[in-house]
Amino acid sequence: MRALLTPEIAMNTGVVLLKPGRDLLPMFRGRVLICTPPGELSHLPSGLINDSSQPLLDEPQLKKFFTDMKVIGAAGGMESHDAWVQRIGVCQLEIKDSYHHPHYTTMRTESGSVCLCYAHDNYCRGNGTPRTLERVGVDNVSRWVIESACLQMGLGADHRMTLPELCWWACLKGVIDLIPETHARRVLRMPAQVTETGAMPEALITPASSAQEIIQDTAEVVKQVLRISVDPESPQSFMARPKRLRWSNEIYTRWVKAQPCACCRKQADDPHHIIGHGQGGMGTKAHDLFVIPLCRAHHDELHRDMKAFEEKYGSQLELLVRFLDHSIAVGVVG
Template sequence: MRALLTPLIQRELNLVLFRPGTELLPLFMSGRVLISNEPNFMKSLPAGALVDAQQTLAEDPTLTGFFTDERVIAAAGQVDRLESWLQQRDAGCQWPDKDFHMTEMTSLRYGKGAVRLCWHHDHKFRGLAMDRLGEIARQNLAEWILDTVRIAFQFPEHHQITLPELCWWAAQEDLIQAIPQGSARRVLKWRPLETPSGVMHESDIEPIYSATDVLVEQAKPVLALAIDPEPPESFMLRPKPRRWVNENYTRWVKTQICAGCGNQADDPHHITGYGLGGMGTKPHDFFVIPLCRQCHNELHRDTHAFEERHGSQLEMLVRTQDRALSLGVISTGKLK
């Protein structure tokens, strides 16, 4: 049970009073109660009981378009997976009225979502159009998608998915374009978009940048690899080696934590030795690790002493590349 209540503050006594009414009184009978600030999307709701929800983002009306997007539903596993998720939850018929309920449960597809009903109400409502069923179906759809995100990130069962986490999942699934403009502006910490009114001069009109497009640009991988199994050089008897250069990747590496001391890195160090590089040339830009200036100088003064103290450069390289792959900095590209 959840409720949205207005506090009555008694400053002289340092007390806060609530008037829940008879309907909400059981909320306070089971012991301690969690008190939280009112989210922005609830400011327009009247005080009183709220629909129970596992994830608060499921109630955000600005995200309705995202949760009902066909691409998002497909990425989460289609409606068949939603129906299985509904049947696995430990709950009965979702029709809220206190009339006759059977113990046998089934699911009724409604709109783009589904509702868990007992056999009695499934027979009673199948084929009917009802706003109440649509509201329950949309709530189920949103909570299922958010639970899919939670499982994908291996969060604990009661973890509340945040908007940045939802956007990161959308980025991994190539769904950033489905994020509504208002939500994208909140993630980017832009002020809400204001609709101009009244008479304006043409010179006063300012361009409005798409927050979703900015997220798409930021979500692009730093390095997109394309694999060519038959490059022209592979057919040559003595091919001329070419050094691979990528400033975007080395720029990302230098923003990471120093692989030696753990402080902020300053340089992308091309690892030395191990048969990499050549006469008068550095290794490829792919073989770099983040180092601060002090560790970088220490390594070049005495590589053996540096590795004795901090570990092998190859181990640091593997950790750097593993992090780049895990964060989506490196992704699989396509040959054009």
Template sequence: MRALLRPVVVKELGLVLLKPSKELLPLFSGRVLIDYAPEYMIEWPSGALPTAMQCLGEDPVLVPFFANEKVIQAAGGINGLKDWLKRQPSGCQWPHSDYHHKELVATEFHPGAIRLCWGCDTQLHDHHTKQLSDIAKANIIAWVIDKARQNLGFSKSHVLTLPEICWWATQRDLVSALPEGMARRALRMPQDAIPSVSRECDIVPELPATSIIQEKVKPVLKLKVDPESPGTLMKRPKRIRLEKPTYLQWVKTQPCEGCGSPADDPHHLIGWGQGGMGTKAHDVLSIPLCRTCHTELHNDPVKFEQKHGSQPAMIIRVIDRACSLGVLA
């Protein structure tokens, strides 16, 4: 519960008086948070406030992002949207009807879904108008914002900001769905607007904002699972070695598993049934080692493992660290 109230300050007594309505009295059953009213609330009347006025939903630059198919799937898909609509307290969303049945359904309308009563659902079946599309689009925007707010751990009263929705998109691997204008605002870059009449020498080439964000959040390693790969259907399949140079670059930045000093090399597992003439273990089966420990291991693997521990145990620690930090995702 939130409220917008006008205080009466009694300076002589050092008191501030508030006059809430009866329905707002439960708000003062415990400690309350006092803050300045934001600029967009200056003209609002005193009284109870809605759960949250999500200004992002009114920004036309962000509409392509919310309506993107990848974003809809990441938020829970069309079925998740329909379930969310059924849980909303308001009734039928089609205002142009004199009668509304008490039973409600969520009906798909491009690009999303609309909450309708049984009567309006029957009346509007197979209809596709701009007004229906606008309602469906507004539902998608409100739903995605609500899902992002929940995923980020904010309360219902929180107003989601542009950096926060961009961070949610990054977590869900949706950077490619960010519109250029949205990415430019997130990076505080000037909008990419070319005047209708301009000289070619005045155009300054620069990287698109979306590619800048993509480069910043590019994962070091992205694993794909194919349980029915061609090799699984062969009796004696040819061994395919997994090569991930970017993962090896990350391994080199980790402390040496032997002595703890800064690592110099990513060492691939030897022995233990791995490696051999003209080949070596997969890149994910590697550990960071300094030059001294790396030489020591290759000279006498048994002695090295007796001193520092087994190579598989070191690999498990490195992979666990990579998964915990989001390097392996």
């Protein structure tokens, strides 16, 4: 059991008073370790905090986000959540001196599923769901969403998820609008909203974009840089001598131009289209996907003597594969 307590210091006596309350008093039956709270917990109010390694579970305002059906669907759906809860393998209904059946099932509450033994499953279906079990359901679905998000982002099930990572996952899944405004502002390092009281002249009202809108706009820009589509039944693929189509995307080439030079890592000046290697022949130009960022000096050097350039810096194909790998890894190509 862990808790945050606000001490009261008696002036001139050196006495520190802690008021744990009735719920937290059992903590003080033995020795208690007292330490300063880490930065990730400094904003939380006094009271009990979770014992897991996921600090996001201590954010009360995120409970509504975790239990939203759109978020649950983005994490894998209720069937996947039920399977996760089934693996808990412990009856989550605590009734003093009650019998627990050795086999377990899952029961859905208003917010999430809980793991129950057969005996307490029958009890709840006949007598209604206790309020304490509703809170367990919220906690279960919150833990499952965080774990699912970590797995979907390739971070591992035991990864300690941060708020920026949760917001990025929400952007990718199209549910960023459900992140609370206060948390979105923390991620963007925006000042907290101040609610004006009293009368205010209409001329002084200046509408500003909300934090969610800023994050959502940023995510849409990233998603729209380049999205590859596949058509296995394109009309040209059925022709004996199809007309060659050139793929172009000005937004992507502008982004490439803004990246570091593939040779010297200084600011690039041009998106170089691959030449040679079957590309850039007479009257043709490589697809806009087959480009690498080059500064003006290295771009001129390549076109002066392609063979000497590749002997010095490596094949253009090798540079292209490295850059495409980077573009995919940072989410620009999706």
